Amino acid sequence: MLSSVVAWVPAPAAAFGTIDTGGQNREHERITRAAVACTARTGSLRDCFESRSADQLAGQGKRFGAVGSPDLTEPLNPAAHCDDGDFLAGDYVRTRSEATASVLQCVDHLRGRFREAADKAAKLLDTNGELISAEVNLDTDCGSDSAQEQRAKCGSLESFGRALHGVQDFYSHSNWADEADPGRPPGADNPPGLNLPAPSPVLDLRGRGEPAVPADLATGCFVLHDSVPGVEECALRITHAALNKDLGLIDPKTGEATNPTTSRGKVGSNFARAVAGAIEETRRQWRDFRAELEARYGAEKASLMVCALSRDRPLDDCRAGSFPTAVAAGVLIGLLGVGAVLLGAHRLIGRRRRMPSGLRTR
Numbered sequence: 001m002l003s004s005v006v007a008w009v010p011a012p013a014a015a016f017g018t019i020d021t022g023g024q025n026r027e028h029e030r031i032t033r034a035a036v037a038c039t040a041r042t043g044s045l046r047d048c049f050e051s052r053s054a055d056q057l058a059g060q061g062k063r064f065g066a067v068g069s070p071d072l073t074e075p076l077n078p079a080a081h082c083d084d085g086d087f088l089a090g091d092y093v094r095t096r097s098e099a100t101a102s103v104l105q106c107v108d109h110l111r112g113r114f115r116e117a118a119d120k121a122a123k124l125l126d127t128n129g130e131l132i133s134a135e136v137n138l139d140t141d142c143g144s145d146s147a148q149e150q151r152a153k154c155g156s157l158e159s160f161g162r163a164l165h166g167v168q169d170f171y172s173h174s175n176w177a178d179e180a181d182p183g184r185p186p187g188a189d190n191p192p193g194l195n196l197p198a199p200s201p202v203l204d205l206r207g208r209g210e211p212a213v214p215a216d217l218a219t220g221c222f223v224l225h226d227s228v229p230g231v232e233e234c235a236l237r238i239t240h241a242a243l244n245k246d247l248g249l250i251d252p253k254t255g256e257a258t259n260p261t262t263s264r265g266k267v268g269s270n271f272a273r274a275v276a277g278a279i280e281e282t283r284r285q286w287r288d289f290r291a292e293l294e295a296r297y298g299a300e301k302a303s304l305m306v307c308a309l310s311r312d313r314p315l316d317d318c319r320a321g322s323f324p325t326a327v328a329a330g331v332l333i334g335l336l337g338v339g340a341v342l343l344g345a346h347r348l349i350g351r352r353r354r355m356p357s358g359l360r361t362r
């Protein structure tokens with residue numbers, strides 16, 4: 001199965017890498033883990049993803065995970081990877097409005113995935129607002145085929161991961177955060193870099209209106225024969241091959257990015273900037289997703305949903321009343337008085353660290 005998939009996916013070209021061959025080092029997985037997976041240092045604080053849940057979102061071993069799914073099922077859809085938004089000021093084969101339209105198609109596509117993820121989260125809860133066991137069960141890994149995969153947790157993570165894939169690609173495939181090669185003349189093979197920070201207002205996935213697109217923003221034109229100079233549809237255009245910073249080594253714990261292997265990625269700190277931007281953007285989207293759930297379903301249900309999506313044992317950790325809230329813990333400790341103080345700050349901190357996100361907003 002995997003070998004046929006690997007043969008079929010236009011692998012190194014489509015995106016930050018998903019797999020471990022063809023020059024790819026599971027870049028999407030590592031970016032996603034660095035952004036939102038729980039670590040020994042953070043414990044389960046800050047709504048991070050625990051181990052099994054992070055595996056479903058980021059992929060693990062030979063599994064693509066939700067963030068890798070666009071490389072599996074929509075590798076040639078430019079909107080899923082923010083491709084084909086190329087433009088160069090001056091004499092160029094495309095107009096600014098054509099390039100902007102391509103960028104906005106990507107934004108619309110990713111907004112659709114983001115909304116899908118919020119829609120599917122509704123099925124985590126029954127009509128009484130309680131978690132449904134079968135919907136959050138991870139005894140087996142999530143399937144990437146949404147027609148076969150019925151679990152609400154898997155479905156919501158699948159759509160959210162697809163949105164993450166696109167926003168991560170934006171930093172690799174565009175000139176938003178990078179710089180041109182100062183040693184070569186500007187042109188389609190060396191477009192200007194915008195050196196802009198993350199997160200990007202272009203990627204406001206909760207928004208409904210058209211985001212403002214900078215006049216010099218470009219993403220690369222992509223065809224299977226990805227080359228510099230471009231061929232076929234991409235003749236005379238800025239290509240994905242010229243602009244991408246897809247490949248290199250990323251530390252999944254710290255996000256440190258080294259050993260870039262693409263030509264644009266090797267210029268200055270372009271690869272590290274693209275990865276840092278993608279990590280920051282992934283965190284922003286997870287924050288925005290939590291805000292979207294709260295706006296749609298109210299604070300109480302949203303906090304339970306966030307807990308259910310990010311915790312490995314939501315039935316134990318997320319049910320209302322199974323853990324004291326921050327206020328209740330404070331009252332309890334007050335009642336216990338000196339004895340509780342003698343337990344020491346260390347154990348209090350340990351308790352707070354285990355407090356589920358599903359209850360924190362209360």
Ligand SMILES: [Zn+2]
Pocket residue numbers: 014015016070071080081165169
């Ligand atoms: Zn991609």
